[in-house]
Amino acid sequence: MPRPDPEKVAEAVFAALAEPSRRGILSALAVRGPATATDLASQLPITRQAITKHLELLAAAGLVLAEPGERRRIRYRVNAAPMAMAQSYLAALARDWDGKLARLQRSLDATELDAPAPPSGAAAPEPNTPELNTPAPPSGVTAAEMEWRSK
């Protein structure tokens, strides 16, 4: 299993968290513990199918883990691991954009941030995006973010 692209992970996390229904699902799981889609559908004002769809996306982002239980039951529980990558990504962006604010931020979040600072230069551009013409930023932000969706 190759190491996941931090930016892709961050993107998935951001997309997941940008949607209120999904934050609601995550919150319900965090507060009440692992639950099935049916459980969640009884707790939240959307249907089981909608919940399932969201859970699939959340699982793809790594923010929930599916654990098969008794019968056909599948319980989902929250998983904080991808958050670290998303946090790193944000921290790197903030640091890059505004050195002063980033330093302040670092001092404020010194106890929360557990990801090491990405001090290295830009990663190599992905070979499958040849139309990229924006040079990679000197920070951890990679040229991969120049990847445009091919339609």
Added chain:
Amino acid sequence: MPRPDPEKVAEAVFAALAEPSRRGILSALAVRGPATATDLASQLPITRQAITKHLELLAAAGLVLAEPGERRRIRYRVNAAPMAMAQSYLAALARDWDGKLARLQRSLDATELDAPAPPSGAAAPEPNTPELNTPAPPSGVTAAEMEWRSK
């Protein structure tokens, strides 16, 4: 001007960063400095209008600031301030989940119980969402995330 809802700010930041084109725009601005939509359109493989749309969203999220210049020129520059809120939000989530996860793991290892008692009391549901019945997490995550889009 009332204090912006941290969760709303974070949501806007996440939505902005979840999209590769917008990350590309932000990167171009960060690397090359303030630019107009027309500048950016010449640097990136999408049209000026598309750029403009993205810039509007980025401005709404506070991630870019528009600075009118000479003629009709409007240059946009990156603004890191909202990142702090997004980072705080992520940090609070990660901290909250990790804590529960650790307790949950211990509980699972011991008894296989699936529903540990919630450690804190529930926040009052918002009066405009009477169907909400998920208690707010004890962290900075508010019941506002229970807000469902009204269609």
Added chain:
DNA sequence: TTCTATCGCAACCAGACAGTTGCTATAAGC
């Protein structure tokens, strides 16, 4: 004045997406 550079408004399009409903399959429990 004309020319150049940039912007804004508008319409259009295809695909994505959040949510719904209907139905069937499966895994137990009784």
Added chain:
DNA sequence: GCTTATAGCAACTGTCTGGTTGCGATAGAA
């Protein structure tokens, strides 16, 4: 066996979104 609980597959719908093209307006510069 029947019943119950949960999941999966599928289709559908309306809205949203990323991107395009066309056109005109505006602010200077020459």
